[in-house]
Amino acid sequence: MSRKSAKNRKAEIATTTLRLADELGPDRLTTQAVADAVGLTQPAIFRHFPTKQALWQAVADTITETMTAAWEVALAENTQPEQRLVALVLAQLRQIEANPAIPAILHSRELQIENAELRESIRTLMMRFQGLLLAELTRARDAGLFRPDLAPEDGAVLLISLVQGMAIRWSLGNRAFALATEGARLLDAQLQLFRVLPGWEDRT
């Protein structure tokens, strides 16, 4: 049997937990299942994490890191506010496609009731995303690109809701469509509504 350094093993266990949370459901995920998937015995998990809650916290940290990185790339690759909004939302959809357990974790009892730390981590993460959207929406409005009667705060919530709504449709529909592709289509429709004078003022 192979031995790994504690640091590597810890990361391996956390990412495996995130993957298994999708297959088994966050609240039915057992340390036994994690151990099997990693190729260890069940008590070995507790050598790396004192409690199961600590394991979830590590998962939250992993999610935070990868999402933060994805947002940074999205912002670095684009300068125009509207392109940045698209890039941010698409990054989010791709993260969910890669880690489909994330929406379920949001509604898990682990997060909702038992693990206040986990809840706070995810809440902070979501508020940071909202902040990024808000900044771009404000920029777009101030630049005269978006309708002045749309409060940037409302726009941010609408875009976050779009992501979450698509995620639910995706999973209820057995993930039969490409989340990021369909999401991009709907995002386009929503942004079209945000824009000033969308080019049909020649109506009537």
Next chain:
Amino acid sequence: MSRKSAKNRKAEIATTTLRLADELGPDRLTTQAVADAVGLTQPAIFRHFPTKQALWQAVADTITETMTAAWEVALAENTQPEQRLVALVLAQLRQIEANPAIPAILHSRELQIENAELRESIRTLMMRFQGLLLAELTRARDAGLFRPDLAPEDGAVLLISLVQGMAIRWSLGNRAFALATEGARLLDAQLQLFRVLPGWEDRT
């Protein structure tokens, strides 16, 4: 100890399950907890439902009935398409406020993996809601009230997403605000974007 007719008891167990699903989480809800809440011994549950899955199916039927009734009221009380949309969305938000377990059930492993029947029930319910929204959005567009460049299908998905996004914000924020009230505000903002000539053509 009081005895009730099987029919009444069955309904009582189902509604209690729905309530407890919020407190304990759908995937951690035990038949013992249900029995305690109803005031019976645990095996008594299995006199009324052959398996736990059957109990969940009864919960889904309860949800279907109350939501369908709420939709009917919403449509009966309004004739104009836009008012009907508002009434439908508000009805949905109030249902979630009254039964906060509903969003979590959507992401439960019970629904996602183990109970295909439950999944199908909820999926059908959501598609019926989408159909109702779609009908009103089409009417509004055809009447020249909503922008012709907004596909009614997209509008319906945006409104459903709004409900789900608000629900997540509500629960992540410890349900610190009134879901229906805040939702109405955001819905107003979204519908404003749907409308034709929102009254700021006197700009510049």
Next chain:
DNA sequence: CTAATTAGTTAGTAGTCACTCATTATACGG
């Protein structure tokens, strides 16, 4: 008032849960 029906109980099943403890085996620095 009695007999049939049936809601509910008590006692128990095999299986699973997170977590502990003492021991073993592996990697690595000297």
Next chain:
DNA sequence: CCGTATAATGAGTGACTACTAACTAATTAG
């Protein structure tokens, strides 16, 4: 190539899981 640090194991804990079987007691029909 040996000694130390430590990753991992084996065996086991009590508590809980959905579910069963046999029995009891409350309701109701005749």
